[in-house]
Amino acid sequence: MTIQSRAWAMSQAGGPDVLHQVQIDLPSLRAGQVLIRVVAAGFNPVDTKIRAGLAPIAPQSGVLGCDVSGYIEALGDGVSAFAVGDAVYGCAGGVKGHCGALAEYMVADAALLAPAPAGMALDECAALPVAAITAYAAFQRLQLQAGERLFVVGASGAVGLMMTQIARQQGLLVEGSAGNTDRIQRVEAYGGRGWLHSECAQLVAQGERFNKVLDTFGGTGLQTALELAAPYAQVATINARHSYDLSQAHAKALTLHAIFVLLPLLRQENMAAHGDCLRRLTSGIEAGELKGLPLQRYGMSDVTAVHSRYESGMLTNKAIMLPDF
Numbered sequence: 001m002t003i004q005s006r007a008w009a010m011s012q013a014g015g016p017d018v019l020h021q022v023q024i025d026l027p028s029l030r031a032g033q034v035l036i037r038v039v040a041a042g043f044n045p046v047d048t049k050i051r052a053g054l055a056p057i058a059p060q061s062g063v064l065g066c067d068v069s070g071y072i073e074a075l076g077d078g079v080s081a082f083a084v085g086d087a088v089y090g091c092a093g094g095v096k097g098h099c100g101a102l103a104e105y106m107v108a109d110a111a112l113l114a115p116a117p118a119g120m121a122l123d124e125c126a127a128l129p130v131a132a133i134t135a136y137a138a139f140q141r142l143q144l145q146a147g148e149r150l151f152v153v154g155a156s157g158a159v160g161l162m163m164t165q166i167a168r169q170q171g172l173l174v175e176g177s178a179g180n181t182d183r184i185q186r187v188e189a190y191g192g193r194g195w196l197h198s199e200c201a202q203l204v205a206q207g208e209r210f211n212k213v214l215d216t217f218g219g220t221g222l223q224t225a226l227e228l229a230a231p232y233a234q235v236a237t238i239n240a241r242h243s244y245d246l247s248q249a250h251a252k253a254l255t256l257h258a259i260f261v262l263l264p265l266l267r268q269e270n271m272a273a274h275g276d277c278l279r280r281l282t283s284g285i286e287a288g289e290l291k292g293l294p295l296q297r298y299g300m301s302d303v304t305a306v307h308s309r310y311e312s313g314m315l316t317n318k319a320i321m322l323p324d325f
Helices: 045-052 129-141 158-169 181-189 197-205 220-228 247-251 263-267 272-286 300-311
Strands: 003-010 019-026 033-042 067-075 087-091 105-109 113-115 149-153 173-178 193-196 210-215 229-237 255-258 295-299 318-322
Touching: 003 105, 003 300, 019 105, 019 300, 045 300, 067 105, 067 129, 087 129, 087 272, 113 272, 129 158, 129 229, 129 272, 149 158, 149 220, 158 173, 158 181, 173 181, 173 197, 181 193, 193 197, 197 220, 210 220, 220 229, 220 247, 295 300, 300 318
Parallel strands: 149 173, 149 210, 173 193, 210 229, 229 255, 295 318
Antiparallel strands: 003 019, 033 067, 033 105, 033 318, 067 087, 087 113
């Protein structure tokens, strides 16, 4: 049976005005998939890159939205980890080969999902998947160990806050940079020691160096990370899509990791690792060791405004969008 869903989709690559409300036919459930009634879709910066054509990985339907939270409405063959009515969340689509979350309903691979944490509002869960999975991936790639010092360039953003509290949970000492004193207070509320971005140059001049550094910006953020890195250090970035001066990396014999958590979706491989990360996150939240992100709620009809606000630098909190068709 064909299931129709109202959704917001890009008609072509371009500015925010290419996003329009549409009616789509959802694909039939395949083995291992579930149908989700969407409670909220989380906005991520990569959505704007896909929409603009800078990342040519748009889904065939044009419906964006990687992060989703909602209730399972139907199960495909072989799905045993969930039941109809379960509350779930995940980084489950919005790229080539996968349905997006900016819709009433979404078809998703069950392996990408996890049970939503008890005690957290289900719509708030949509703010977490990409940021948390990115933080867990960076944690693994940097081979972080209890007692180590970690510096996070851009620690007050979604990935930075997730990394700060996950690293603290695992016994690391975390420092990070932010753009103003209010953002520094946010970093410290999540367990890190905050510095202004402008103070990073002073740290370098004073000889401060870190064996593990995460850059959540790219561009000048990665250059700052390379400068703060000690000889033989490991540096991870979530945005390597620029031209860089890597002389510091060569001079210090650094190891550089590029983190791109949508690759398993695009390659249709190792997707269960996403669900495993979110199960760890759910456990940490339910144990009171981890918490959600500062967020702002919008309707899906505000999606063009959300994209515009982000691209003009005015989106200061994580955005989630609720169906308002």
